[in-house]
Amino acid sequence: MKIEGSGYGGTSRSGADRVWADNAIRTIRAESNRSADTHLYAVPLPEQWGIQLYLKDESTHRSGSLKHRLARSLFLFGLVNGWIRADTTIVEASSGSTAVSEAYFAQLLGLPFVAVMARTTSQEKIALIEQFGGSCLLVDNAADVYAAAEDVAATCNGHYMDQFTYAERATDWRGNNNIAESIFGQLAMEQHPVPDWIVVGAGTGGTSATIGRYLRYHSHPTRLLVVDPENSAFYPGWLEALGRGGETVKPSAGRPSRIEGIGRARMEPSFVPSVIDHMVQVPDAASVAAMRHLHAYAGLHAGPSTGTNLWGVWQTVAQMLSEGRKGSIVSLMCDGGERYAGNYWNPDWLASQGLHPEPYETVISRFLDTGRWSAPLA
Structure with missing residues (x-):
């Protein structure tokens, strides 16, 4: 329904614009006020590990x-x-x-x-x-x-x-019900209410910038891991920004990411490398594998960017286990798998793209069975 501006009695165009904008802002804020928070799911891990994993299901927003x-x-x-x-x-x-x-x-x-x-x-x-x-x-x-x-x-x-x-500038990183504030509020009654790590992908860079700034503003010891698909410019850009350009890294080929929704062929202005504690470059087939494994393991039907997150999550859990540390990890379920029925959930499409997730699925399954990670830790 189109919002009509009601002027203050013969107002100018600028006055009518202001009235319309006030009504538009009120409409958006009312929509937000009607919306419940998104779920934070506990994903089961072996109890003896002493590590809790949570996925915040962002697919439940009205726009999915x-x-x-x-x-x-x-x-x-x-x-x-x-x-x-x-x-x-x-x-x-x-x-x-x-x-x-x-x-x-x-x-x-x-x-x-x-x-x-x-x-x-x-x-x-x-x-x-x-x-x-x-x-x-x-x-x-x-x-x-x-x-x-x-x-x-x-x-x-x-x-x-x-x-x-x-x-990175449109979202209030101090709080105001941003995603970071929501995560910490939902963890308040958990065994480890302050997570060791939050794991997110880099699409625009806005989510990682918001969470990284929030963690620093509130002096949380939580570290931020950003995962990035192959061919994306963010990972090599992060290394360069931190003076680590000499590290071994597969550089961006200037090609678009095959993981829809994240990864870019160029460094975007909203990406803020300095708030990120660690980055992991994720093979595209591993993203698909982790997406598929999540559905079989936890019954959560997600898209491929969630799989990218999870490949980083499983490496982080493995690292904590190897160091004997207990605690919690939070990541995001970015969207639902129904948006990708014709590609990432389609075996024929995967084969046409040269994506073979099966070996990576084996790595994840073996890790959850044995606690041993058999792929290189990034």
Whole structure:
């Protein structure tokens, strides 16, 4: 339903814009107020290990993914800055999930929405964007989404949301019900309420920046592990930023990530290397393996970026075991597996991509049976 601005009796265009923006902000905040928090699931591990693993299920947001939080923040950021008005077309460059969530909020405010995405984006995500009233512009080269989105915004009275620039600044890292504050609140009654590690992926860099800053602001000893798929620029960029460029690393080939939703062919402005304690580069087939293993082991049906998280989680659990440490680890279930029925959950598609997850699934299963990790620790 389109929000109408009711002026203060013959107000100017700027006054009407302000009234509309006030109503839009109120609408978004009301939507948030109606929404319950996402679940924090305890994933069973052998009791004798003394380690607890939790997955925060971000797929339960109305728009179905972790990006619901980002989209809400980006809309509020655009509104308070005066960038979004009653006649603005919202435009975004995305690998899919952010576009789905932004389409939802654009529909909530009665605004047109255009998603610029790579042609390889899953059909399930494209259908969701269209279900929320958005339209999709698909480009052949994923690296072209930025320029194409800018062009669309410039020609249609639009605002380019630019998640890759504004993700780290649109979210209040001090608290205000961000994802880090939510995690610590939900852990309050657990055996280890302050986790040893939080494990997340790097897509825009916004989630890792928010969590890393929150941990430092509140003086928590928790360390932040960021996982990154092969070919992504974030991992080598992190090494370089910390003066470790001489370490052995498979460099980015300038190709888009095969793990939809995370990994980039360039360092994005929202990625903040200095708040990250450790990074792990994850083979794409290992991401798929961990995603599939989670479904068989815990009955949680997730997408491939959750698998990337879990490959880092299992290595972290193995490291804690080898050091005789007890404690807790938290990671994220970023979105649901139903968005990837035609690709990552499709054996024929995996074979066509040269992705063979079976050896990595064996590593995980053997680890949970024996407590011994048989792959290199990153």
